[in-house]
């Protein structure tokens with residue numbers, strides 16, 4: 554049976570007229586959302602699960618989603634943009650998730666390219682997967698995992714949760730807030746794509762920190778207008794893509 558907060562969420566989203574599928578358990582909400590998108594899901598449709606058996610992060614990494622403790626949700630989007638314009642969407646979603654978490658706990662920041670952290674500890678992650686049809690974007694699935702009422706983590710994870718940071722753990726309110734913020738952030742980005750750097754800049758965890766790009770040590774220097782990470786290496790300012798950067 555669905556826990557109470559997710560059951561309430563079903564009616565809250567129905568009232569908003571948002572298509573939603575909320576399940577107790579699945580492999581990955583991103584897979585469910587992709588299948589639904591292929592079957593014609595409207596933009597904004599959302600899949601939520603109380604637990605995932607094969608939740609994933611980028612490059613096949615695992616994302617843990619024990620029942621009752623986390624929020625796992627995936628949203629179908631159909632932005633009218635070229636496939637090359639997609640990478641910043643993880644930041645757009647990160648800003649929305651940060652805003653919702655930031656209303657509950659102190660110090661929530663965006664950690665480029667796809668995390669929300671509190672004092673450097675990961676509280677949420679975003680996984681964006683797109684389907685391209687020729688020269689256009691058919692759909693995008695934005696997967697969001699938030700540690701909500703989780704009190705303990707395996708030692709290898711540098712992680713925290715809304716509960717551990719003293720925030721309210723109702724997942725229904727959190728879902729509504731994230732979806733509202735995502736609608737706003739997406740509209741702002743589509744209206745002015747190059748504003749993403751400045752918007753993330755207000756909540757940029759990496760700025761001023763040592764990072765490694767191509768085995769060279771530099772200092773993170775903000776987010777460029779195309780969503781790349783700017784890094785100062787000596788007198789040079791290089792723009793790095795996700796996957797090229799490690800935190801020192």
Ligand code: BT5
Pocket residue numbers: 580581582583584605607608609610611612614615616617618624625626627667668675676677678679680696697698699700710711712713
């Ligand atoms: C992410 O990947 O951070 C993206 C996570 C997206 C999860 C959502 S849940 C709903 C939807 N359905 C899915 O199947 N996925 C999405 P990445 O930056 O690659 O980080 C993955 C790394 O985070 C792992 O290798 C672990 O080190 C760490 N990790 C795993 N579970 C975690 C957790 N619950 N809290 C904090 N860190 C975690």
